[in-house]
Amino acid sequence: MVDKIIINEENEAGKLDEKELSLSAERDDPGISEDPPAADLINEPDTKPDDESETEDGSGEPELSEKELEKAELKRQISEAQKKLGVLAQRVREAKLPVIILFEGWGASGKGYLIGKLIEEIDPRGFKVYTIGPRTADERRFPLMKRYWEKIPEYGRMSFFVRSWYRDVTVARFEEEPDKKEIDARFREILDFESQLADDGYLIIKFFLRLTKKEQRKRFEKLERNKATSWRVTKADWEHHRRYDDHLHAFTEMVERTDRDYAPWVQIDSKDRRRATLSVLNCTIDLVTGALAMRAAPKPMSKRALRLDETIIPNPIPKLADVDLSPTIDPDLYRKELKRLQERLFDLHNWLYQTKTPMIIVYEGQDAAGKGGNIKRVTEGLDPRGYAVNPVAAPTAPELYRQYLWRFWLTLPKDGHIAIYDRSWYGRVMVEKIEGFCTEEQWKRAYSEINHFEHSLRGWGAIIIKFWLQIDKDEQLVRFTDRQNTPEKQWKITEEDWRNRNRWDEYEDAVNEMLRLTNTDFAPWYIIESNDKRYARIKTLRLLVGAIEKEMGKQS
DSSP, rough: OOOOOOOOOOOOOOOOOOOOOOOOOOOOOOOOOOOOGGGOOOOOOOOOOOOOOBBBTOOOBBBHHHHHHHHHHHHHHHHHHHHHHHHHHHHHHHHOOOEEEEEEEEESSSSSHHHHHHHTSSSGEEEEEEOOSSOOOTTGOTTTTEEEEEOOOOOOOOOEESGGGGGGGGGGHHHHHOHHHHHHHHHHHHHHHHHHHHHHEEEEEEEEEBBBBHHHHHHHHHHHHHHTTTGGOOOHHHHHTTTTHHHHHHHHHHHHHBBBBBBEEEEOOOSSSSHHHHHHHHHHHHHHHHHHHHHHSSSOOOOOHOOOOHHHHHOOOOOOOHHHHHHHHOOHHHHHHHHHHHHHHHHHHHHHHHHHHEEEEEESSSTSSSSHHHHHHHHTTGGGGEEEEOOOOSSHHHTSSSOOOHHHHTTOOOOTTTEEEESSSSGGGTTTTTTSOOOOHHHHHHHHHHHHHHHHHHTOOEEEEEEEEEEEHHHHHHHHHHHOOGGGGGGOOOHHHHHTTTTHHHHHHHHHHHHHHHOOOSSEEEEEEEEEEEHHHHHHHHHHHHHHHHHEEEEE
């Protein structure tokens, strides 16, 4: 763990030790400002060149000063380190190691400049650079972490961040003024985000750039004196600079609460650009080299990754074998109830939109249990402009090359809208588990990851409801046979369906465990007796109406 962000006296030689991961700055008051749009492009010289002088032998060749020699040596070391990192980047691609490198710190401390130095010798096809600013109006309609999940790199690629998710617990504090409860929730989401990525094999490198208030002011003033760059410094920059004490407190809390062995903070003194560059390069080389070595070596299952969160306690739910599948509904009553419930659902959908309340509906179930028909009866009662049905199939190549929840973050609804999932993230603990498409460690830790994912969505304000449509084996055979013998239904039946049927008991065991470990207050499961399709449709509609009406009561 790192210490607080403490400002110390510069050492006697004024030099940084590249082996240190926590580097000090001068005793001047530390300042912080949101970066000007291009403040990190400042490239002022670190030292003024000394006057040239002739050599004693009168040769006329200028004698280099000690500072110039030191400058030349730093330049040489930086060039060597950049070439070494360029070679390592190729190994990163070959090893399929995903790398995230982020820069936080004082405004005008050189975040963009240092990223430029890091990527100088890296194949540009292997990385992307993102600059994180305030959330846009559209981004505010989605969960806080969605815009960061969208930007995680594929396995074997790198993502660089000029500011990151840490903006939401530092600079954004003074723009949005969230209360303590919201700040605590944001910290929890950041820790969940980083731990899930680290468990999936991502290397996360976090640099914090230190800069004294005096040096920050100097850089701002230099920009303002130049007509070509004066636009980069705004009133907001100076306001952030004025409140450096408040920002120092926010940064100190950020480092203390989020420094982890799997995502440690590396603090860099950024006053001297060349020394900071060399430190960042050497640290990155060391961490990437270590990650590559660990990736090549066999490792035991992570006890931390497999541990269920004790703060999330699932509720009891019956085993599938204990569910009575005999309930039916009279056809006349079915038609009346269907009309009534769809009309009520339409009204409630309007309430969701007006109150900007998102809703997530998950459908899972046995093959041929009637998910498609059930979903159709739900959507008939919705405004088509306010929902999306997301059918989930086997992951595509881009989806396989990222943490498995990534593809689901991309399909979340805006606030006030509904997302319906025909199969979902639960494939991780069913088909992927049974068919061996993921490792034992991956599916075991998925229960906790899914609970945290759904907890985050509920914290955002989403109503989450999950249906398991259950039929018995005899009814499934009847429906399979009907599909096979009816030309217009034959597209619904595949060899995979028959293969899954032969593993009925394995799937039932997996589903029972899934229901047991992920049936929570904030994202409950409902087992829908589906031997009678009409009964199943009415039951799900009643549950949906009830869930929205319950939320209405909470918000009234």
